[in-house]
Amino acid sequence: MTDISDNLKAQAQDLYRLLPSVNDVLQTPGCQSLLNSFPRGRVLDAVRATLAALRQEVAAGEHSAASMAEIVAGLSDRIASRVASPRNYSLRPVINATGVILHTNLGRAPLSEAALDHIAEIARDYCNLEFDLETGTRSRRDVHTESLLLRAVEIEDRDGYGAVVVNNCAAATLLALNSLAEKQPVIVSRGELVEIGGSFRIPEILEKSGAVLKEVGTTNRTRVSDYEAALAADTALILRVHQSNFSMEGFTERPALADLALLARRAGIPLFEDQGTGLMGSLEPYGVGSEPTVANSLAQGADLVASSGDKLLGGPQCGLLVGRKELIQRIGKNPLMRAFRVDKLTYAALEATLFEYVTGSSEALPIYRMLGIRPEEVMRRCGQIAGEIHSVRLAVDVVPVESLVGGGTAPKATLPSCALSLRHESFSAEELAAALRRLDPPIVGRISEDCMLLDLRTVHPRYDAEIVALLSTL
Ligand SMILES: *Cc1c(COP(=O)(O)O)cnc(C)c1O
Numbered sequence: 379m380t381d382i383s384d385n386l387k388a389q390a391q392d393l394y395r396l397l398p399s400v401n402d403v404l405q406t407p408g409c410q411s412l413l414n415s416f417p418r419g420r421v422l423d424a425v426r427a428t429l430a431a432l433r434q435e436v437a438a439g440e441h442s443a444a445s446m447a448e449i450v451a452g453l454s455d456r457i458a459s460r461v462a463s464p465r466n467y468s469l470r471p472v473i474n475a476t477g478v479i480l481h482t483n484l485g486r487a488p489l490s491e492a493a494l495d496h497i498a499e500i501a502r503d504y505c506n507l508e509f510d511l512e513t514g515t516r517s518r519r520d521v522h523t524e525s526l527l528l529r530a531v532e533i534e535d536r537d538g539y540g541a542v543v544v545n546n547c548a549a550a551t552l553l554a555l556n557s558l559a560e561k562q563p564v565i566v567s568r569g570e571l572v573e574i575g576g577s578f579r580i581p582e583i584l585e586k587s588g589a590v591l592k593e594v595g596t597t598n599r600t601r602v603s604d605y606e607a608a609l610a611a612d613t614a615l616i617l618r619v620h621q622s623n624f625s626m627e628g629f630t631e632r633p634a635l636a637d638l639a640l641l642a643r644r645a646g647i648p649l650f651e652d653q654g655t656g657l658m659g660s661l662e663p664y665g666v667g668s669e670p671t672v673a674n675s676l677a678q679g680a681d682l683v684a685s686s687g688d689k690l691l692g693g694p695q696c697g698l699l700v701g702r703k704e705l706i707q708r709i710g711k712n713p714l715m716r717a718f719r720v721d722k723l724t725y726a727a728l729e730a731t732l733f734e735y736v737t738g739s740s741e742a743l744p745i746y747r748m749l750g751i752r753p754e755e756v757m758r759r760c761g762q763i764a765g766e767i768h769s770v771r772l773a774v775d776v777v778p779v780e781s782l783v784g785g786g787t788a789p790k791a792t793l794p795s796c797a798l799s800l801r802h803e804s805f806s807a808e809e810l811a812a813a814l815r816r817l818d819p820p821i822v823g824r825i826s827e828d829c830m831l832l833d834l835r836t837v838h839p840r841y842d843a844e845i846v847a848l849l850s851t852l
Contacts, residue, residue, distance in 0.1 A: 560589060
């Protein structure tokens with residue numbers, strides 16, 4: 379079958395022939411003059427990257443023989459701007475127009491201005507990471523966030539509780555199980571043997587930790603009596619896993635956390651909750667109901683709680699373990715702690731983030747600003763951008779959409795929002811998505827019914843003018 383795509387491929391083959399070789403480009407007067415001002419390696423990188431980008435544009439059908447001739451003639455300008463540009467990094471800022479506030483592939487929570495400032499000041503110089511300025515002796519790095527964390531989760535008994543910070547919530551759970559339950563049974567409901575993104579599966583983490591899984595109940599129903607019947611002399615702890623990324627409906631039952639806590643107390647073993655989300659205050663003001671907080675877990679009697687730093691806490695990637703001091707001390711003494719500890723940049727970002735909570739200004743955190751934006755405001759911005767885009771090839775509409783909280787939290791919650799709906803004269807929705815990803819900065823949206831949707835709830839307004847300029851080039 380000779381169809382359009384075969385024709386396109388044949389055309390692209392012809393266009394590739396118009397591309398000069400790396401050596402030819404290096405011989406041009408434009409490149410020779412660049413070589414006088416910049417190191418050879420840097421110019422060579424820019425030539426290779428420019429040619430590779432052009433090849434991609436050809437493959438995407440963006441060029442004709444005429445436009446190629448024009449581009450090849452102006453190639454040295456493209457190369458010069460690449461040589462001069464400081465953005466040769468692999469890790470780059472991206473405009474997240476997906477409407478998913480905590481997008482794991484796009485880096486989850488953006489940080490607050492205070493966190494960025496604190497990171498910069500701590501990274502630029504030496505700091506008291508493990509140094510007690512009072513006594514001049516070595517100290518623990520967790521002192522920088524421990525008391526703030528206990529305040530943020532409303533623990534009054536500061537002497538009876540403690541907190542440690544590790545790489546992420548997966549590490550927190552693995553470390554806690556290994557510290558408190560190696561070679562001993564851990565009781566878990568069959569309804570909580572879940573997978574939380576990628577390769578984090580509770581039964582596998584449990585096995586890797588060295589703990590012995592003791593499953594109780596059924597997928598849809600588990601009662602306190604099931605846990606009770608499974609208690610043995612060597613049971614190390616009861617594990618509860620928050621169902622953060624799915625919901626179960628119908629004939630379901632699981633004990634209240636407080637009832638499990640009572641049972642654990644009677645049995646003389648700790649109740650450990652993998653809480654996950656790291657939520658500090660209620661989400662109800664944002665129209666997202668029934669997401670439990672870390673404070674709630676502790677108030678209901680969980681002895682130890684693991685959560686993420688970069689989900690609903692709105693901070694850097696890390697895992698937080700908050701709980702009874704005796705448990706935190708056992709965890710702190712585990713040799714694996716050294717492998718899981720975080721660096722000074724994480725403490726700086728986490729300290730600044732927690733400060734916003736304890737000073738009552740959590741709306742300074744970007745995720746709460748995004749959660750709180752009213753749909754009318756998103757609609758106003760969409761309307762303004764749509765009115766300013768000048769591209770005869772792009773049809774722009776403004777449509778209502780639903781944003782998501784994301785990051786494996788609040789799986790059922792949606793927030794009414796608004797999006798730019800884009801259709802291109804000659805690109806399919808997939809081709810348009812690819813062209814948007816090649817912009818600088820790249821724009822990531824989502825496709826719905828052959829349209830490209832850009833939900834502006836997750837886009838900072840400082841990008842609005844740039845989005846007009848970027849879209850006008852398509
Ligand atoms: C997200 C989540 C994790 C994993 O957290 P990371 O910080 O991504 O490692 C673990 N448990 C629960 C319940 C979660 O929601």
